[in-house]
Amino acid sequence: MTLQITQTLDARGLSCPMPIVKTAQAIKTIASGSLIEVLATDPGSVKDFAAWSRTTGNELVEQTTDGGVFRFVLRRK
Amino acid sequence: MTTPTLERTVLRPLDPLATAVADVDGWPEAAPAPDDGTPTKTKELVIVDWSGDLDKIWPVLILSSTAAASGVRCRVFVTFWGLLPFVKDDKRIVGDNWMQKMLTLMQRPGIDHLKLSKMNFMGMGPWMMGTLRKQYNVASPRELLEAATAMGVEFIPCQMTMDMFGLKREDLIDEMGEPAGAATAIEIMTEADASLFI
Numbered sequence: 001m002t003l004q005i006t007q008t009l010d011a012r013g014l015s016c017p018m019p020i021v022k023t024a025q026a027i028k029t030i031a032s033g034s035l036i037e038v039l040a041t042d043p044g045s046v047k048d049f050a051a052w053s054r055t056t057g058n059e060l061v062e063q064t065t066d067g068g069v070f071r072f073v074l075r076r077k
Numbered sequence: 078m079t080t081p082t083l084e085r086t087v088l089r090p091l092d093p094l095a096t097a098v099a100d101v102d103g104w105p106e107a108a109p110a111p112d113d114g115t116p117t118k119t120k121e122l123v124i125v126d127w128s129g130d131l132d133k134i135w136p137v138l139i140l141s142s143t144a145a146a147s148g149v150r151c152r153v154f155v156t157f158w159g160l161l162p163f164v165k166d167d168k169r170i171v172g173d174n175w176m177q178k179m180l181t182l183m184q185r186p187g188i189d190h191l192k193l194s195k196m197n198f199m200g201m202g203p204w205m206m207g208t209l210r211k212q213y214n215v216a217s218p219r220e221l222l223e224a225a226t227a228m229g230v231e232f233i234p235c236q237m238t239m240d241m242f243g244l245k246r247e248d249l250i251d252e253m254g255e256p257a258g259a260a261t262a263i264e265i266m267t268e269a270d271a272s273l274f275i
Contacts, residue, residue, distance in 0.1 A: 015215040017143040021224050024146030055120075055147040 003062065003073055006034040012041045012069060019045050020052050027058060027076050035061060038072045045070055120149045121269040125262060126232075128275060129158035129184070131191035131203055131218070137275050138221035145228035152269075154262045155253070156235035160242065161186040162218070163232065163249050172243030180242060188219045226252040233257050 009026045011019035019040040027036050038049070046063070049072045053060040062073035122144045126137045137153065144151035155163060164171060164186035171186065172178045184192070196202040210217060216224070226232070234249055236256040246256065266272040 013214050015213055017139050017146070017221075018216050018224075021142050021146045021228070024148075024228065052147055055149070057148075 003035055005037045005073065006030045008037045008039070010039050011045075012039050014040070015042055016044050016048065020048055023049075023052070023072075023074070024056075027074065030076055032076050034076055036074050036076065038074065040070050040072070041068055043070075045072075049074075121265075121271075122149050122151045123262075123266045123269040123272040124151070124153045125266070125272070125274040126153050126155045126159035127157050128194070129161045129191065130194040131206065132194050133275050134159070134162055134191060135218055135221075138218055138225055140273070141230045142221050142225040142228060145225060145230045149270075150229075151225075152231045152233060152265050154233050154235065154257075154265070156238050156262075158184075160234060160238055160244060160249070162188045162191060163234065163253060164244070165248060165250055168248050171245075171248050174243065177241075177243035188222055191218065233261065235259075235262075 007026060007030055009022060011022055014022070019038065019042055023036070023038050026038075030036055040049075042048075049060060049063070049070075052058075053074065057077045059075040059077070060072060061075050062071075064071045122140070124137055124141060126134065128134065137159075141151045141153055161181070161184055164181070166187050166189070168186060169181070170178050171181050191203060192200075193202040193206065207217075209215075232253045234244075234246075234253050234256045236258050239245070239249075239256055246253075
């Protein structure tokens with residue numbers, strides 16, 4: 001089953017805390033229950049997106065790595 | 078006695094964290110919302126921003142903008158040296174008397190003119206820090222301040238310091254909240270889930 005992604009946020013090249021800050025801003029533009037895909041290259045974002053998901057309640061649906069690029073799929077609460 | 082051999086490769090190229098995470102089976106569930114009808118209290122963070130140094134105001138802005146991005150209400154009580162970075166860009170010398178003017182003459186106010194608490198070396202340190210920042214694509218204090226205010230971080234200037242430094246409300250950036258005193262700082266700190274003095 002492929003996930004229905006509503007929006008993609010390219011946070012590649014950005015350092016902490018900008019991938020999280022930009023995700024928080026972008027997720028507000030999609031409807032509750034919709035999915036946003038975030039691409040990041042900051043290795044710290046792996047732990048940070050899990051923490052952010054727990055703090056905000058926005059579910060981390062999928063997390064993959066392709067080379068140096070981390071991909072997160074989050075569902076808006 | 079034999080020396081134990083390391084079975085795993087210690088240094089992997091580029092992204093050891095990613096490799097570690099790829100081995101993790103499943104992800105922790107997001108915190109379930111309580112369904113007993115009681116409203117959940119928004120988490121709160123209060124930071125007392127005392128220092129105007131680059132290496133201190135940077136974490137203040139990183140933590141406050143991340144708090145706001147995480148749905149945590151964040152208020153920053155800005156006092157003493159912390160106030161100078163919040164002076165508007167077009168203000169160079171502020172204050173009424175010569176002593177107050179001397180302060181901003183010696184320490185240029187504004188978010189783009191910050192010194193390091195150590196290794197300042199007449200501005201060489203901050204210049205190198207700025208070069209490294211660009212090289213590693215780290216957000217500048219100005220960018221973080223803009224993000225923080227846009228996401229609703231409240232910056233509360235200390236009235237007493239403003240009086241002592243000769244700073245007027247119009248000298249400070251428009252995004253700052255109403256000036257307040259120590260009792261306000263104590264109230265918001267004791268009510269918050271966490272408070273920091275930076």
